[in-house]
Amino acid sequence: MSNMVQAIRMALHVAEERHGVTDIFGEDVGPPLGGAFTATQGLKTAWNSPLDERGIVGASIGLGLAGCRNVAEIQFCDYAFNAIDLLKLGGMIHWSSNGDWNCPMTIMTPVGSGIRGSIYHSHSFDATATHIPGYKIAIPSTPKDAYGLLLSCVVDPNPCFFLVPKALMRVRAQPGEEIPGEPGDDKALSKLIDAPLGERSQWKPQWPDTPDLFIPFGEARTVRPGRDLTVVSYGRTLPLCARAAEELSREEIEAEVIDLRSLHPYDWERIAESVRRTGRALFVNEDTEITNFGEHLLRRTVEELFYELIAPPRLLAGAHVPGIGLADSLEMASVPQLPSITEAIRSLARIEP
Amino acid sequence: MSNMVQAIRMALHVAEERHGVTDIFGEDVGPPLGGAFTATQGLKTAWNSPLDERGIVGASIGLGLAGCRNVAEIQFCDYAFNAIDLLKLGGMIHWSSNGDWNCPMTIMTPVGSGIRGSIYHSHSFDATATHIPGYKIAIPSTPKDAYGLLLSCVVDPNPCFFLVPKALMRVRAQPGEEIPGEPGDDKALSKLIDAPLGERSQWKPQWPDTPDLFIPFGEARTVRPGRDLTVVSYGRTLPLCARAAEELSREEIEAEVIDLRSLHPYDWERIAESVRRTGRALFVNEDTEITNFGEHLLRRTVEELFYELIAPPRLLAGAHVPGIGLADSLEMASVPQLPSITEAIRSLARIEP
Amino acid sequence: MSTSLRPVLSPPETELSPELLRKLHELMVKGRLLEERLMQMYRQGDGYFWIGGPGEEAFNVPLGLLIEKGRGPQYDYCHFHYRQSATLLAMGADPIDSLRMMKNTATDPYTGGRNFSGHYSIREWNVVPISSPIEVQYAMAPGTAIAQKRIAGGRGITIVTGGDAGTAEGDFASCLIWSSRPANPLPVLILVTNNKWGISTHWQGQHGEKRISDRGKAFGIESKTIDGNDPEICYRELRGAMEYVRSERRPFLMEAIVSRLYGHSSASGANRVNDEADCLQGFEHRLEERGLLTRAQIEELRARFAAELQEAHRKVRQEPMPEGRTIFDHVFSDRDLVRERP
Amino acid sequence: MSTSLRPVLSPPETELSPELLRKLHELMVKGRLLEERLMQMYRQGDGYFWIGGPGEEAFNVPLGLLIEKGRGPQYDYCHFHYRQSATLLAMGADPIDSLRMMKNTATDPYTGGRNFSGHYSIREWNVVPISSPIEVQYAMAPGTAIAQKRIAGGRGITIVTGGDAGTAEGDFASCLIWSSRPANPLPVLILVTNNKWGISTHWQGQHGEKRISDRGKAFGIESKTIDGNDPEICYRELRGAMEYVRSERRPFLMEAIVSRLYGHSSASGANRVNDEADCLQGFEHRLEERGLLTRAQIEELRARFAAELQEAHRKVRQEPMPEGRTIFDHVFSDRDLVRERP
C-alpha cells in the first residue's frame, strides 16, 4: 500500500498521461533527485528549475495562461513567502480580466512540522493560503486523499494549492483506504515506482494501472463519528485528533472528528450539521494562532450557530512565535501534539453548560 | 491643525532630530517628491531607493542590525507582498539569535481603500502583519495618534509596522486633538512645512517645535462610550464606526466605539472590560474576511467571555474577492461603508437574547 | 527577412515603404490623441486615474504592427505594462474601449470597470492582463515562452515590456536567467522602455549600469539599446530582433530610450513637459521634409481623430456603470464558490 | 598595502610567509575535522541535520583570517551562508560551540538550540544570524554597508557569501544594484562560492552565464573569478579585494570555484564524493614538497584535533537541552509581550 509520497507520484503520472499536464517543475523536481521528498521521481514531464521561487510561480502562471496544466513545486512552503504577490496575482487573473482569462496551475508545497525541520522547513501555509482569494486549496491526510485531491487540482481550471503535510508523507494507507489498482504489498510497489539509490539514469518506473479518482473540493470526511463534540482539523494534526478521540472514548467522551481536506471551498454543511448535534466545537491546526484559518471557522460557527453552542468553541493552534525551534522540546511546545489535543478535547467535553 | 500626513512628517522630523533616526527611505521618499503622499517632504535623512521592495526591506533590516534607527517606506502596502519572507526574517532576528541581536526598524506603508485605488492601491495589510510574529503594529486614525505612535515605533528596539490608512491622510484633527506646539491655523502650518508646488530645490521647511509624545503600544482609545454594544475597529473604518454610533444614538442605541490603534500588542483589557459590560461585540475592519485579524479578536472574545455574551459577536470585513474594483459601485460593495456599519451595529444591538 | 542562423543584429537598411511610414504616423497620431482624450476625461471627472504612454508612440506603434496576434501559443504572447495604448491601437483595438476602461464602465471589455486605464487584457490576442505591480510580467513571461518553445516549427514568441526603474526588481533578473537557461533557451523578446524616470526618481542616482541592455550580456543574450524616439529605427530594430527570436527560439533584450511627455500619471498632474524630445513632432518634420505628408494632411488627420474621440467620449458617458453585486462574479472560472459561500 | 585610488585587482605577488601558510593549513585541518565530527554526530543521532562546508576550507579560512572582527559599523559585517564553519574557526570561534549547535543544546551560544548546524550568529563579531532561506543575506547586506559608508574614515566593510545556484534569486541582483548606485556606492564584498551544484541540480543546465562574476560588469563592479581550491590564491585575492573595498568604499564581486566534498547535506546522505578536488590534500602536498610540513606533523595535528573534538563531543552529550517553555523567550527585545498575551 502506498504512502503519501508514492500516491502523489502516481497521481502525477496519471495527470501527465491522461490529463494533459505538461510541466511538473521546481527545484530538484526533475532527475536525478525527483524531489526533495521523492514525490516527482520517474515522471516524464518533471524538470529542474533555477533556484528562484518567484521565477517558479511566474512560470507556472505563464504556463497556465498558455493553457498548459502544470504543477509547480515550492520545495518547502517556508520558501513561498517571497512570492505572495505573484500567488495573489495568479488568483486574480480570472477576476481582473472580468472572466476572460483563466489560469490552471497547481502550486504543490510541503507544509508543517514533524521532521525536526527547525525554523525553516516547519512553516505552515494554511493561514496564508486561505487569505488569498481565487484559489482552491487541498490538504490531504491520507495517501488516497492525496491521490484524489491532487487529480482534482490538476484538472481544475483555476489555480490550486496542494499542501502536503510533511509529517504524513511516509505514513502508509490504512487497510480499506488503498488506491484502486495499487499493489497491496509495500515492497512490490516500491520496486515498481521508487527510484533505486545511487546511479539511476537508466531507471524507468513501472506504473501500476490506477484510475482517475477525483475527490471534490469542499467535501470533508468524517473520520470518526461522535455525539459529544466536534473536532475539525486537517493535515498533520488530523490523525492526532483521531487518536485522541479514540483514547478518550475510554473516558466515555465520544468526539466526532472531521478531516476538512479542502480549505477552500470548505465543507461548511458538514461542520454545521455536526456542531448542531454536539453543541461543542474544537478547531485544530498548527499554523500560528493569531489570524489563523481556524479562527475563521470558529467565527463562522459563532455567527451561524451561536444559540446551538453549549460551550465556548475553541481553537488549538501553534504558538505565536517567530519559528519552530530545532530541539525536540521546542518543536513539541510550539505546535499541537497528542497530549495537548487530548487535553483540549477532554476539557471542552467536560465543560458544564 | 495638521492632517495625518503632516503629523507623520513632523514626527519623522522629531525622530531624525532627537531620536537618532538615520535613514528615511523608499521609492520617491526623498527630494524632489517627498513621498507619494508627501509624508516625507523636507526631511534631512530622506532618500530615494531603487524600485525594489525586497531591497528596501533588506536594507532596513541591515540598517537595523547596524544599530541605525530607520524608517523604510513601501509606497503602497499592495507592493509589500513580494517581501513577506524578509519581513518575517526581520521579525525573527532577535528570537533566532536567542536574544543576542535586535533589529530596530519601522516599516511604514499606506493601507486600505478610499481613494479609488483600484485592484492595487486598495489592499489592507492588517491580516498579513498580525500573522507575522515579532512586530509591534500601529495603525492610527487621527493625526495626533499618527504622531505619537510613529514616535513610539522609531524608538522601539524591535521591528515595527506603521500602517497609514490612505483614506484618512488628508483628514484634519478634531479640536482638542492637536499636537502640542503645532499652529492652530491650517494655512500657517502648510506654509511652514508643505513643499511648494513645482520648483522646490531651494525650499527648506520650518518645523514647529513639537514635543516628544509616545503613545504606547497596546493602549486603545475609547472614542465613544456606550452601554449597548462594543464596536472594535481601527484605521479607515474607525471614524465610520464613530459616525454610525453617533447616528444610532438617535435610535437609542448606545454603541461604545474603541479605536484599537495598536494591533500587536493590542489592548485586550479594554475590549474585555467593555464586552463584559455590553455583552455584544462587533469587530470592523476592511481586510478580506477569511483569515482576518478581526476573527482573532472574535475568537478570543468567545474563548474568554462566552458566558457574558448576550448575542453572537460579529465581524464586518471586506468581501473575500481578489481585489477592489475601480468603479465606485465596486469599491463600495467590497469593503464596509457607513450604511453597512450602521446596519451591522443596529442589527447586533437589536438581537433579543 | 533573414532566415540565417546568425543573429540578425543589424536588420537590412531597406527603406520602409511610404505606405508603412504613413501608417506608422497615423497610428502615432491616433495614439497621442487617445492619451490626450484620456487625460481630459480624468480632468473632467470621467475617471479616477490616468496613466499612459504619450511620448512612447514611436516604439509602441511599430511593436503593435509587428506582433503576430491571435489566441494560443502559435501566436505571440504580450506581457505589457501600462504605457501601451498605442501598441493596442496598432494591433487593432477600438479606441472607444480605452475610454470605457478610463471611465470604468460596465462596458469596458478589458476589465469590466475593475482596473485602471492602460491595464488592458484581451485573451483573443494573447494580451495577458496588465497589472499594476511593477515587473511581475517579467516573471511570468518565461512561462508562456516555455509553452511556445515546445511547438515544433512554432514561430510564436513572448514579448514582455516594462520601464527602466522597474529593472531594479529581481523579476527582471529572473527573466534574463529563465530565458537563457542552457537546458531550454526561450523565445522571449525582453523589452525595456527607458524614460529615465521612475515616478519622481531620476535614473542618474540609481543605475550603476550605463545601459540596461548590458545586463543581458553576462547571460549571452543578444542585447541592444536603440533610439526609441525614431519610429523607423524602432520598426527595423524590432523587426530584426523579433525575427531572431522567432527563428532562433532564443531571447533578445532590447532597451529603447523614450520620452515621458506628461509626467508619470495623473497623480503627478499629467502636465506636458518641455524638456523631452517629442517623437511625433520629429517624425512629422521628417515626413513633411520628404514630401510624404503635408501639414494640412496632418491637421486633417488630427481633426478627424479628435472628433471621433470626442464623439466616443460622449457615447461612453451614457454607458452603464458596473453594479456592486458583480464583485462576486468571476472569482472562479467554473462555479461561483465565493457567492455560494464556500 | 596599496592605498592608491586605482582598483587593486592583482594584489602584489608577495609570497605568504611560512607562518601564515602553516596557520592556514592548521585551520583548514581543524575546519575539516570539525565538519567530519559534525557529520558523525548526525549519524550517531546527536543532531537532526547536518549542513556545512567540507571542501571550501581553502576559501573560508583565508576569509576568516582577513575579517576585521568586532561589534558595530567600524568593523566588518558578515552576512554568511551555511557552509562557513571554517571561517568562524579562523575568526576564533571555539569548535565545541559548533557541536552544541549541532546537538541543539541549551548551551548553543549561537541560537540556544533553535537553529540548524552551520547557522551561526555572533553579535560581538558582527556575524548576523545565518538563516536558511537562500540569498536573503544579499538583500540585507547593503543595509549594513550604508551604515558603514557614512562613517568618516571608516574601514569596516560588509561581506556577503552564498552559493552559485542561489544567484538565480532576485536578491543577488538586488545586491549588485544597491551596491553600485551612483548616488551611494557601497563597501560590500560580494562573494559567491560556486560548487557547481544546488542540491541535486547541476550548474550546467541552469546558468546561461559563463562566469557568475560577469554579472557585476554591467554595473561597473570590479569582478573576478578565482580558484577557490587554492588557499594561497584565495588569501591574496581576498586580501586585494578587501583592501579595495575598504579604501575605495565601493563593491567588489568575487566568485570562487570550490568543491562540495560530502554532497549537499545530511539530507543527501553526506557521503564523500570522489570526483571533486580536495583543497586540503592539494595544499598538504604542496607544503610537504616545499618542506614546510612533514606527513608526520600533519598526522600529529589531525590526531590532536580529532581527540579534542571527540572530547568536546563527549562533553556536549552531557549538556542540557532547552526547555519547551523557552520558546516564548526573546520574541521581543524589551518585554515578553507574547507570553503576557498581547
Ligand SMILES: Cc1ncc(C[n+]2csc(CCOP(=O)(O)OP(=O)(O)O)c2C)c(N)n1
Ligand atoms: C512593485 C511596485 N512597486 C511600486 C509601484 C509604484 N509605482 C508605479 S509606477 C512606478 C515607477 C515605474 O518606473 P519605470 O519602471 O521606469 O516605468 P515608467 O513608469 O517610467 O514607464 C512606481 C514606483 C508599483 N506599481 N509596483
Ligand SMILES: Cc1ncc(C[n+]2csc(CCOP(=O)(O)OP(=O)(O)O)c2C)c(N)n1
Ligand atoms: C529560498 C530558498 N529556496 C530553497 C531552499 C532549499 N535549498 C537549500 S540549499 C539549496 C541549494 C543551494 O545551492 P547553492 O546556492 O549553490 O548553495 P550550496 O548549497 O551549493 O552551497 C536549496 C534549493 C532554501 N533553503 N531557500
Ligand SMILES: [Mg+2]
Ligand atoms: Mg521609467
Ligand SMILES: [Mg+2]
Ligand atoms: Mg552550489
